Amino acid sequence: MTTSPDGGGAIGSRRANVKICVLGESTQEKLELIERFVLRRFDDTYIASLFSGGPARRTLKLGSKNGELVSVEMTLWNVQSPASVQGLDEPFDFSGVDGILGVCDATRIDSLQGLAESVRATLARTGAKPLVLVANKRWPEQQAKVREKDLAKVAAAYRCPYFFTTLTGGENVEPAFRKLAELVVRDLPVRGASSGE
Numbered sequence: 001m002t003t004s005p006d007g008g009g010a011i012g013s014r015r016a017n018v019k020i021c022v023l024g025e026s027t028q029e030k031l032e033l034i035e036r037f038v039l040r041r042f043d044d045t046y047i048a049s050l051f052s053g054g055p056a057r058r059t060l061k062l063g064s065k066n067g068e069l070v071s072v073e074m075t076l077w078n079v080q081s082p083a084s085v086q087g088l089d090e091p092f093d094f095s096g097v098d099g100i101l102g103v104c105d106a107t108r109i110d111s112l113q114g115l116a117e118s119v120r121a122t123l124a125r126t127g128a129k130p131l132v133l134v135a136n137k138r139w140p141e142q143q144a145k146v147r148e149k150d151l152a153k154v155a156a157a158y159r160c161p162y163f164f165t166t167l168t169g170g171e172n173v174e175p176a177f178r179k180l181a182e183l184v185v186r187d188l189p190v191r192g193a194s195s196g197e
Contacts, residue, residue, distance in 0.1 A: 001098045001184065013069040018184050019096050021079045023122055024103035025114050030078045033103060033136055033165065036173045038076070060181050072181045080118075094122065099130040099184040101176065106135035106144040106164060116154050123158075130183035131160040134176050138167045 002017045022030050038058045059073045079092045102119050105111035112135065123129065133155050135146045144164070155162040161183075163176040 013071065015071045015073065016185050017073045018075065018098040018181070020074050020076050020180065020184075021092070021094070021097045021100045021122065021126075022076055022103060023079050023100055023115075023118050025080065025105075025111060025118070029105060029136060029138075030103050032138070032167050033134070033173065034076050034078060036167055036170055037177045058177075060178060062178075062182055062185060070185050072185055074177065074181060079122075094125045097126045097129060099180045100126070100132075101180055102131065102133045104133075104135050104146065106137045106146045107142050109145045109150065112146045112150055112154060116157075119154075119158065130180060130186075131158050132176055132180040132183070133158075133160060133162040134165050134172075135162070136165045136167065140166050140169055140171070 001019070022034060024030050034056050038056045055078075056076045057073060058076070059071055062070045062072055077092065100119070100122060102115050104115040115133070119131065119133075123131075133151060135144065135151050137144060148164070151162045151164070161179055163172040163179075165172045165176060167173070
């Protein structure tokens with residue numbers, strides 16, 4: 001994460017650039033979740049060409065504990081589990097990751113089990129990082145096989161928040177990403193605390 005004064009913002013504001021790993025087994029599903037957050041809409045006829053070959057970005061404005069306004073530019077990388085990318089020519093570079101959004105398919109309990117393994121393998125590479133877990137459905141009428149107590153149990157193991165999201169309606173998509181941004185910048189040092197600014 002890099003921080004700097006927000007030259008175009010209000011007095012007492014800063015900009016933070018953060019690298020976010022959107023982790024899980026299904027590339028398509030994670031792209032759709034990223035699309036819903038970045039573009040604030042969902043169009044399954046458009047997703048195939050979205051963000052191919054690189055990250056997506058969106059900036060959120062957050063208030064910090066010391067009263068500053070922090071503009072958080074989230075660079076979102078769609079990433080498979082480290083266990084599933086072994087042997088690839090260009091695996092994802094986990095260095096510099098500031099936060100992790102772990103995504104599973106809420107209609108499949110085995111997807112949650114796979115996510116738990118993915119998170120474990122990722123944290124083994126990155127060390128402790130802010131983490132938010134998401135159980136996602138495409139349509140509200142789909143029946144969730146992942147129950148709240150199932151997701152809560154995995155989240156409790158990592159002491160992290162969790163959300164159930166729906167793509168078409170956008171339920172909890174924004175709050176999940178926003179919560180992760182808040183966790184990432186939560187420990188930003190108070191500006192001037194040691195430098196006398």
